[in-house]
Amino acid sequence: MILFELIDFDILRVIWWVLLGVLLIGFALTDGFDMGVGALLPFVGRTDVERRVVINTIGPVWEGNQVWFILGGGAIFAAWPPLYAVSFSGFYLAMFAVLAALILRPVGFKYRSKRDSAAWRSGWDWALFVGGAAPALLFGVAVGNVMLGVPFYLTEDLMPMYDGAFYAKFLGLLRPFAILSGVVSLSMLLMHGAAWLTLKTEGPVQMRARTIGTYAGIVAAVAYALAGVWLALGVDGFQIIGEVAPNGPSNPLYSEVERGGSWMAAYSARPWIIIAPIMAFAGIALAVMGLRAGREVSTLLWSKMAITGIISSVGLTMFPFILPSTVNPDSSLTVWDSSSSHQTLFVMLVMAVIFMPLILAYTAWVYKVLWGKVTEDEITGSGHSY
Amino acid sequence: MELDVVELSRLQFAMTAMYHFLFVPLTLGLSVLVAIMETVYVMTNRPVWRQMTKFWGTLFGINFVLGVATGITMEFQFGMNWSYYSHYVGDIFGAPLAIEGLMAFFLEATFVGLFFFGWDKLSKTAHMMVTWLVALGSNFSALWILIANGWMQNPVGAQFNPDSMRMEMTSFFEVVFNEVAQAKFVHTVSAGYVTASVFVLGVSAWYLLKGRHIELARRSIAVAASFGLASALSVVVLGDESGYSASHTQKMKLAAIEGMWETHAAPAPFNLIGFPDREARETHYAVSIPWVMGLIGTRSLTEEIPGINDLVDIAEDKIKRGVIAYDALMTIREQRGNAPSEARFIFEQNSDDLGFAFLLKRYVDDPREATEEQIKQAAADTIPGVAPLFWAFRLMVGLGFSFIAVMAYFAFMASFRGMRFPRWSLWLGVIIIPTPWLAAELGWFVAEFGRQPWTVDGVLPTALSVSHLSVADLLITLAGFVTFYTILFIIEMGLMVKYIRKGPTEDVEETETWMARHEHRLRTHDGKGPFAPEPAE
Numbered sequence: 001m002i003l004f005e006l007i008d009f010d011i012l013r014v015i016w017w018v019l020l021g022v023l024l025i026g027f028a029l030t031d032g033f034d035m036g037v038g039a040l041l042p043f044v045g046r047t048d049v050e051r052r053v054v055i056n057t058i059g060p061v062w063e064g065n066q067v068w069f070i071l072g073g074g075a076i077f078a079a080w081p082p083l084y085a086v087s088f089s090g091f092y093l094a095m096f097a098v099l100a101a102l103i104l105r106p107v108g109f110k111y112r113s114k115r116d117s118a119a120w121r122s123g124w125d126w127a128l129f130v131g132g133a134a135p136a137l138l139f140g141v142a143v144g145n146v147m148l149g150v151p152f153y154l155t156e157d158l159m160p161m162y163d164g165a166f167y168a169k170f171l172g173l174l175r176p177f178a179i180l181s182g183v184v185s186l187s188m189l190l191m192h193g194a195a196w197l198t199l200k201t202e203g204p205v206q207m208r209a210r211t212i213g214t215y216a217g218i219v220a221a222v223a224y225a226l227a228g229v230w231l232a233l234g235v236d237g238f239q240i241i242g243e244v245a246p247n248g249p250s251n252p253l254y255s256e257v258e259r260g261g262s263w264m265a266a267y268s269a270r271p272w273i274i275i276a277p278i279m280a281f282a283g284i285a286l287a288v289m290g291l292r293a294g295r296e297v298s299t300l301l302w303s304k305m306a307i308t309g310i311i312s313s314v315g316l317t318m319f320p321f322i323l324p325s326t327v328n329p330d331s332s333l334t335v336w337d338s339s340s341s342h343q344t345l346f347v348m349l350v351m352a353v354i355f356m357p358l359i360l361a362y363t364a365w366v367y368k369v370l371w372g373k374v375t376e377d378e379i380t381g382s383g384h385s386y
Numbered sequence: 387m388e389l390d391v392v393e394l395s396r397l398q399f400a401m402t403a404m405y406h407f408l409f410v411p412l413t414l415g416l417s418v419l420v421a422i423m424e425t426v427y428v429m430t431n432r433p434v435w436r437q438m439t440k441f442w443g444t445l446f447g448i449n450f451v452l453g454v455a456t457g458i459t460m461e462f463q464f465g466m467n468w469s470y471y472s473h474y475v476g477d478i479f480g481a482p483l484a485i486e487g488l489m490a491f492f493l494e495a496t497f498v499g500l501f502f503f504g505w506d507k508l509s510k511t512a513h514m515m516v517t518w519l520v521a522l523g524s525n526f527s528a529l530w531i532l533i534a535n536g537w538m539q540n541p542v543g544a545q546f547n548p549d550s551m552r553m554e555m556t557s558f559f560e561v562v563f564n565e566v567a568q569a570k571f572v573h574t575v576s577a578g579y580v581t582a583s584v585f586v587l588g589v590s591a592w593y594l595l596k597g598r599h600i601e602l603a604r605r606s607i608a609v610a611a612s613f614g615l616a617s618a619l620s621v622v623v624l625g626d627e628s629g630y631s632a633s634h635t636q637k638m639k640l641a642a643i644e645g646m647w648e649t650h651a652a653p654a655p656f657n658l659i660g661f662p663d664r665e666a667r668e669t670h671y672a673v674s675i676p677w678v679m680g681l682i683g684t685r686s687l688t689e690e691i692p693g694i695n696d697l698v699d700i701a702e703d704k705i706k707r708g709v710i711a712y713d714a715l716m717t718i719r720e721q722r723g724n725a726p727s728e729a730r731f732i733f734e735q736n737s738d739d740l741g742f743a744f745l746l747k748r749y750v751d752d753p754r755e756a757t758e759e760q761i762k763q764a765a766a767d768t769i770p771g772v773a774p775l776f777w778a779f780r781l782m783v784g785l786g787f788s789f790i791a792v793m794a795y796f797a798f799m800a801s802f803r804g805m806r807f808p809r810w811s812l813w814l815g816v817i818i819i820p821t822p823w824l825a826a827e828l829g830w831f832v833a834e835f836g837r838q839p840w841t842v843d844g845v846l847p848t849a850l851s852v853s854h855l856s857v858a859d860l861l862i863t864l865a866g867f868v869t870f871y872t873i874l875f876i877i878e879m880g881l882m883v884k885y886i887r888k889g890p891t892e893d894v895e896e897t898e899t900w901m902a903r904h905e906h907r908l909r910t911h912d913g914k915g916p917f918a919p920e921p922a923e
Contacts, residue, residue, distance in 0.1 A: 060500065066458075071487035075484045076465075077465065077479070078481045078485075081472055085476065110447065110448070111451070249547070254722065340477045344480075355485075
């Protein structure tokens with residue numbers, strides 16, 4: 001089949017790099033408010049009925065939202081196999097913690113209301129809290145580690161290996177800059193969850209969500225700014241030296257990479273990418289103002305813009321790096337040397353072009369059907385709610 | 387068995403995958419059964435069918451959520467525990483997994499929320515469409531996961547690329563229309579339908595025994611038995627198709643299942659029972675039926691099915707060719723783009739057997755330095771565990787045929803004997819509830835254990851596929867999964883039992899009113915009531 005040669009290899013690689021970003025952003029925008037709502041649950045809902053209201057705002061949609069995460073995993077596997085191989089085995093125990101938290105969450109939604117006991121329900125409330133807060137924090141920690149570089153290297157057979165101390169110990173991931181990234185991620189998703197609750201609830205639950213969301217937004221802005229300063233002053237960047245081969249084979253060892261300089265150099269090389277942090281700060285500011293004023297639809301949209309800005313800024317700053325290696329920079333994974341083959345990228349693009357619009361269309365339809373506030377009366381009067 | 391990283395990774399994968407597959411078959415089948423029930427409701431407007439849809443839908447939901455939750459582990463476990471595998475075949479294997487997300491997971495997960503929350507928000511027809519989309523989504527997901535798994539069994543449409551040191555896709559078409567994958571897909575979803583049918587039939591039989599929810603139970607049995615009969619036939623027919631495709635794609639697996647050490651003159655007999663002995667390379671006390679194996683395996687009377695010993699000899703030749711490919715690969719790797727075209731030519735001539743050279747890595751770091759003795763050992767390693775395969779397969783097939791018998795009996799009684807099931811048959815229905823799960827797990831065991839020592843047949847040995855992890859890492863996550871999954875299982879079973887005991891709670895009055903009004907129409911031709919009404923508990 002020669003069809004795939006219609007699109008050049010390097011262009012496909014860039015498209016799939018963008019699509020990777022789209023999937024991560026899609027995940028953060030949809031499942032992000034589920035995680036935020038989970039983490040807010042014990043604080044915005046004081047009584048059982050209030051908590052049920054909170055849970056029912058996301059009850060019908062969390063399953064679909066979570067698929068962004070699964071699809072993210074699948075797409076990384078299909079389009080960036082070395083990234084899939086290196087990152088999930090490298091962050092082994094952290095990944096396990098994320099999986100455990102994410103498994104708790106669906107079970108919590110579904111099973112909490114199936115028994116009346118108060119202990120049963122409060123147990124699941126905490127499970128939902130952990131299931132929301134832990135991944136929100138850990139995803140940020142992971143991104144922070146990616147920016148710092150990860151101590152992996154590839155053998156000549158391209159088998160990923162790790163420097164012992166790092167991978168074995170979950171605690172090795174908790175480097176200060178990475179923790180700061182975790183704070184950005186958690187506070188940003190708390191704000192997003194609060195924005196969702198502002199839209200979907202009313203009364204005291206909404207008031208509490210708006211208050212916490214305001215603070216979370218401020219924390220997110222400060223932490224994001226601090227992370228930027230830290231990145232400029234205290235974190236080494238990476239760069240490809242010598243010739244870049246955008247159409248070369250997917251073998252990370254074929255290119256030479258050097259650690260040094262600053263990630264922030266990207267802003268002088270490609271000044272237009274400044275738009276990402278501007279979106280981030282502006283989005284947070286507008287979302288915070290919206291939360292204080294009690295605007296509903298627009299606040300959620302601004303919060304989405306903030307998240308899009310924050311996540312895009314990470315990718316755009318690091319381009320073309322995807323996963324830099326500290327112990328053997330030549331092993332670093334970049335857009336040009338860690339993708340799938342030309343044909344696989346093309347086939348997957350065709351699939352994405354067919355199915356993504358369908359997915360967006362029916363997801364929009366489902367949200368439309370479910371549009372409107374979740375109220376206490378509705379929940380207590382219906383047999384189907386959680 | 388030594389607990390090294392390879393064995394622990396296998397154990398963890400087997401455990402999490404088999405656990406996941408406790409929930410998947412019921413999701414596959416029950417989604418379709420519920421959609422059928424709702425369709426009857428929309429067509430006839432009888433409230434009892436809505437009651438059935440909601441009741442079985444509730445049980446579907448309890449089961450579905452654990453299928454989703456444990457599926458998360460599956461999507462990421464390849465990267466976590468099998469990183470060399472992920473690198474080596476991700477170019478092919480990742481694609482169906484991603485397409486599964488695009489085509490199937492989004493569909494089922496987005497609409498399953500509306501299935502539960504949309505009763506008051508959607509029209510009857512729209513809700514029915516939502517239910518069908520959930521069923522369609524679950525079944526699509528089985529399609530893509532079996533395309534992925536089918537490729538591990540029969541790696542078509544791919545080729546090794548020495549520059550990127552991995553397998554790369556050469557034909558998406560061949561990967562999708564892999565005959566192994568297609569047969570496996572229908573076999574697996576049919577098994578799911580049987581599982582759900584046995585479940586619905588068993589729970590309904592229990593209600594009839596208790597004299598509860600009779601209207602719901604008898605209709606459910608009618609649906610489950612007819613759907614179950616068709617599915618049970620399909621499982622067996624497509625299982626036969628899998629056997630036929632194995633006779634030319636996975637000869638070693640077929641010979642091991644059959645406990646057939648020597649090549650037999652065509653048509654080969656089928657060993658009904660026997661005791662395979664790996665040491666002696668013989669199957670003791672075999673009771674054989676002449677011709678049957680040849681007919682099933684090759685669908686001819688003249689084609690031979692090779693025995694294990696001959697296949698080991700073939701593996702030895704392949705290892706030698708693999709070593710030649712390996713040698714050329716090392717030259718290419720050292721000189722990268724400047725490698726002599728001769729090396730590339732030699733590599734291409736022998737690259738199909740490259741994986742066989744990797745079998746030697748167990749004995750020697752550089753396969754080129756392997757002795758004749760080590761090559762013989764590595765060739766013998768290609769024999770999977772014969773006895774467990776032999777018995778697991780026979781038990782699975784036995785169960786498969788018994789499902790046909792049970793479903794045929796219930797379908798007959800439901801259609802022609804006015805649903806007057808004797809009590810023993812109802813008890814039988816209750817008792818056999820767990821058996822389809824047993825059959826499904828045995829099926830996976832035969833498929834995956836029979837593929838050993840490979841993760842991808844003939845391409846990548848299991849021992850080479852793992853991540854660079856420590857035994858401690860694996861023990862931590864294994865202990866975590868065992869604890870976590872056990873708790874979830876207890877909770878799930880508790881809720882299932884609770885909701886089955888509770889029975890249908892919605893639309894009860896409407897159903898009774900409707901029944902009272904239409905009772906005269908439901909009498910059978912002999913003038914008796916369709917089912918002696920008994921007081922509800």
